[in-house]
Amino acid sequence: MLTSKRLILAHFWLAFIVFGVALLLGAWQMLVRSPLVPWISNPEWYYRSLTAHGTVMGYAFPTLIAMGFGYAISESALGQPLVGRRWAWLGFGLIVVGAVMALVPVALGLASVLYTFYPPMIGSPFYYIGVVLVVVGSWIWVALMSINLAIWKRANPGKPVPLAMFANVAGSYLWAWTAVGAALELLLQIIPVALELSSTIDAGLARVFFSWTLHAIVYFWLFPTYIAYYTIVPRAIGGKVYSDTMARIAFVLFLVVSMPIGIHHSFMDPEVGAGFKFLHSAFTALVALPTLITVFTICASVEIAARLRGGRGLFGWVTALPWSNPIMLAVAFSFVMLGFGGAGGLINMNYQFDATIHNTQWITGHFHLIFGGAIVIMYFAIAYDLWPHLTGRTLASLRLMRLQLWLWFIGMIVTTFPWHWVGILGMPRRMAYFDYTNPALAVDAFSVILSVIGGFILVVSGILFFVVLLRGQTAPQTDSGPYRFATAVHPPVTVPAALNGYALWVGLMIGLTITNYGYPIAQLALRPGTAVPAVYVGGQR
Amino acid sequence: MSPTPSPSSPQASPRADNWHTRAIGVTVLAFVVSAVVGFVALPLAQPDLKLKDVWDAICSAAGVASRPTAEKPIEPDFKVSSVVLTPDLLNLEDAQSIGRGATLAHQCAICHGPAGISRADSPNLTGQYASVVYKELKDFKTGARVNAVMTPFALVLSEQDMIDIAAYYAYLPRLPSPRADGTPPPRIVANGDPMRGIAPCGACHGELDNKRGSPRIDGQPAQYILSQLQAFASGERRNDISQQMRTIARQMTPSEMEAAARYYSGESR
Numbered sequence: 146m147l148t149s150k151r152l153i154l155a156h157f158w159l160a161f162i163v164f165g166v167a168l169l170l171g172a173w174q175m176l177v178r179s180p181l182v183p184w185i186s187n188p189e190w191y192y193r194s195l196t197a198h199g200t201v202m203g204y205a206f207p208t209l210i211a212m213g214f215g216y217a218i219s220e221s222a223l224g225q226p227l228v229g230r231r232w233a234w235l236g237f238g239l240i241v242v243g244a245v246m247a248l249v250p251v252a253l254g255l256a257s258v259l260y261t262f263y264p265p266m267i268g269s270p271f272y273y274i275g276v277v278l279v280v281v282g283s284w285i286w287v288a289l290m291s292i293n294l295a296i297w298k299r300a301n302p303g304k305p306v307p308l309a310m311f312a313n314v315a316g317s318y319l320w321a322w323t324a325v326g327a328a329l330e331l332l333l334q335i336i337p338v339a340l341e342l343s344s345t346i347d348a349g350l351a352r353v354f355f356s357w358t359l360h361a362i363v364y365f366w367l368f369p370t371y372i373a374y375y376t377i378v379p380r381a382i383g384g385k386v387y388s389d390t391m392a393r394i395a396f397v398l399f400l401v402v403s404m405p406i407g408i409h410h411s412f413m414d415p416e417v418g419a420g421f422k423f424l425h426s427a428f429t430a431l432v433a434l435p436t437l438i439t440v441f442t443i444c445a446s447v448e449i450a451a452r453l454r455g456g457r458g459l460f461g462w463v464t465a466l467p468w469s470n471p472i473m474l475a476v477a478f479s480f481v482m483l484g485f486g487g488a489g490g491l492i493n494m495n496y497q498f499d500a501t502i503h504n505t506q507w508i509t510g511h512f513h514l515i516f517g518g519a520i521v522i523m524y525f526a527i528a529y530d531l532w533p534h535l536t537g538r539t540l541a542s543l544r545l546m547r548l549q550l551w552l553w554f555i556g557m558i559v560t561t562f563p564w565h566w567v568g569i570l571g572m573p574r575r576m577a578y579f580d581y582t583n584p585a586l587a588v589d590a591f592s593v594i595l596s597v598i599g600g601f602i603l604v605v606s607g608i609l610f611f612v613v614l615l616r617g618q619t620a621p622q623t624d625s626g627p628y629r630f631a632t633a634v635h636p637p638v639t640v641p642a643a644l645n646g647y648a649l650w651v652g653l654m655i656g657l658t659i660t661n662y663g664y665p666i667a668q669l670a671l672r673p674g675t676a677v678p679a680v681y682v683g684g685q686r
Numbered sequence: 687m688s689p690t691p692s693p694s695s696p697q698a699s700p701r702a703d704n705w706h707t708r709a710i711g712v713t714v715l716a717f718v719v720s721a722v723v724g725f726v727a728l729p730l731a732q733p734d735l736k737l738k739d740v741w742d743a744i745c746s747a748a749g750v751a752s753r754p755t756a757e758k759p760i761e762p763d764f765k766v767s768s769v770v771l772t773p774d775l776l777n778l779e780d781a782q783s784i785g786r787g788a789t790l791a792h793q794c795a796i797c798h799g800p801a802g803i804s805r806a807d808s809p810n811l812t813g814q815y816a817s818v819v820y821k822e823l824k825d826f827k828t829g830a831r832v833n834a835v836m837t838p839f840a841l842v843l844s845e846q847d848m849i850d851i852a853a854y855y856a857y858l859p860r861l862p863s864p865r866a867d868g869t870p871p872p873r874i875v876a877n878g879d880p881m882r883g884i885a886p887c888g889a890c891h892g893e894l895d896n897k898r899g900s901p902r903i904d905g906q907p908a909q910y911i912l913s914q915l916q917a918f919a920s921g922e923r924r925n926d927i928s929q930q931m932r933t934i935a936r937q938m939t940p941s942e943m944e945a946a947a948r949y950y951s952g953e954s955r
């Protein structure tokens with residue numbers, strides 16, 4: 146029962162439009178620092194573009210997808226119209242205003258600080274206030290998800306919360322809490338300096354605050370993808386979810402263990418004690434657990450679909466899968482990329498291994514493979530699956546969809562594998578310029594060219610994605626029926642209270658944040674003499 | 687869906703408490719084990735840390751700042767710059783200050799020119815950043831930067847004099863670019879050389895960006911630019927904070943120094 150179609154479509158369209166722009170910027174960035182063209186001779190243009198690319202891809206795009214998908218889930222899984230639709234539009238409006246407010250100074254070169262802020266660099270206050278507005282807009286969504294669930298629970302006492310909604314609300318709580326780190330950094334540290342109320346900043350403390358956000362934000366990006374794995378894929382390929390309980394456990398585990406591990410981004414930072422680095426490293430190992438549970442459960446669910454379709458043998462069932470179905474293709478590609486990306490992640494979480502690839506192109510390759518690859522390819526799948534229910538028109542170009550997904554997969558592999566490689570060779574990230582005539586860098590040239598080609602394959606795939614959606618717009622109106630989610634082999638009749646609510650898990654999430662972050666933050670905040678002069682960017686020339 | 691015979695409320699399920707104790711138990715266990723390994727076992731396994739006891743290990747692993755040793759730090763045998771460059775140093779345009787500075791600057795005109803445009807090979811001061819003029823004067827005064835000709839004039843200036851002079855020169859107009867024909871910058875200026883740790887000059891000295899404390903060098907006499915680069919490279923001039931300029935100049939070849947000097951001065955070969 147989708148009643149807020151315009152609201153949901155608005156979120157998805159805005160998400161994909163800003164994504165399309167940022168995708169072009171990304172390809173341009175790859176080109177201008179490759180050996181293929183003479184250098185632009187001004188690093189400022191590069192960092193401007195990079196800031197816009199990261200801000201859109203990291204904050205605006207996935208947040209809008211999670212919100213739009215979240216509203217769709219709330220209506221169709223709970224079977225009740227969205228309560229607070231006006232508030233939802235207000236949240237959307239805040240995101241639009243915030244995004245414009247943040248990106249205008251970036252375009253003017255007044256905030257080339259990259260999306261991770263990097264104090265003591267300080268840009269225009271409008272940039273940071275814009276980002277804060279985007280986050281505030283998304284917090285309205287968090288509140289609405291929880292209110293809608295509460296209303297449903299009151300009307301359905303004792304019933305198990307549908308899996309899609311259970312996961313959706315878990316994701317919203319994770320976001321609410323993980324955004325607090327960057328919010329504290331912005332409100333207490335950066336914005337006062339940007340407004341010139343103070344001219345020094347404790348950059349070490351700011352980095353610790355940001356790490357609070359930086360790891361779990363990836364899991365917030367990942368939630369729509371995992372929800373799609375569990376609740377769209379089995380239905381779309383004619384199977385069933387292998388275990389509803391496993392799914393719930395995976396989602397609540399993300400709440401608990403994706404938060405207290407962010408200092409693995411600061412292994413090379415001197416301001417955090419080695420003991421806390423170890424603690425975060427150990428908990429990072431635990432975060433593999435929900436992903437392994439998911440890989441197992443989804444493979445089992447897919448096997449069920451294959452066997453229902455007459456698949457036989459130990460591995461022979463794989464051929465019985467509906468490979469012409471874009472959703473099947475997307476999930477397979479997503480898993481392959483998740484596998485490689487996850488393997489790379491095991492390197493990053495190891496203190497000693499991390500030292501060799503820290504701040505190299507390896508890291509850029511890693512997060513593009515996970516986020517741009519495994520996660521975003523499922524965003525496409527979600528759009529393909531949901532679109533007919535939103536527009537009332539079928540998306541008929543299945544061949545085009547398959548081509549688009551293939552190109553995205555190939556493009557992402559061709560982009561990121563060479564990045565990993567040159568990272569191992571020591572090529573640093575966040576550089577506007579490389580002198581490939583230098584013998585020490587000449588070895589990188591070939592791999593860099595390869596990854597540029599990958600980048601352009603991604604652009605072609607992005608264009609195809611829009612072609613598919615726009616062609617759908619011309620199809621005749623049809624009724625696609627109610628939007629449904631996959632059912633489990635054993636649909637839950639009763640669920641333990643712990644897996645039907647969040648109190649326990651949110652409690653553990655906050656508790657572990659305090660144990661793992663409390664001391665490092667308190668120590669840096671209370672210690673005098675740790676602030677350094679701010680460096681205003683885009684100021685005097 | 688067939689109506690299920692109303693399932694027992696999950697809240698009332700006897701297994702609920704089990705979940706709580708188990709989940710909290712496992713989490714606490716994971717925390718305690720990692721903490722013991724990370725804060726006690728691993729630090730104690732490293733003899734280099736020279737830890738006295740378990741408490742010492744915990745403090746070290748937590749990152750508690752260690753007390754400085756009683757030994758005195760080794761002082762350099764030369765004067766280092768005492769100026770602290772903050773973003774808000776000398777940002778105000780104060781008409782009175784500029785006026786006083788204009789009067790004081792009369793004594794500087796013989797060498798730096800009546801309008802801050804030098805006709806000898808002394809540096810131009812017109813349109814220079816206030817923070818730079820102030821810092822250099824202060825460095826001359828404290829002896830962090832030494833020049834037989836210039837130092838005597840700085841020695842007699844008071845703190846307020848230096849602030850006023852800085853305000854005055856910053857207020858004067860900048861020199862027009864000496865390269866009206868749009869000569870392309872040499873490689874070392876446009877790209878620097880990342881492999882030798884040289885950022886593009888323009889990333890600090892203006893045009894691309896200005897980092898506080900980096901003087902405008904556009905339009906300075908070639909001879910002056912060259913001599914400063916050589917002085918940084920040889921260590922004769924060492925008032926640059928954190929060796930920002932020395933690390934760069936030491937890596938530059940003589941021909942790169944000449945190319946940069948020619949480009950910035952606008953003097954054709």
Ligand SMILES: [Cu+2]
Nearest residue numbers: 359360409410
């Ligand atoms: Cu991380």
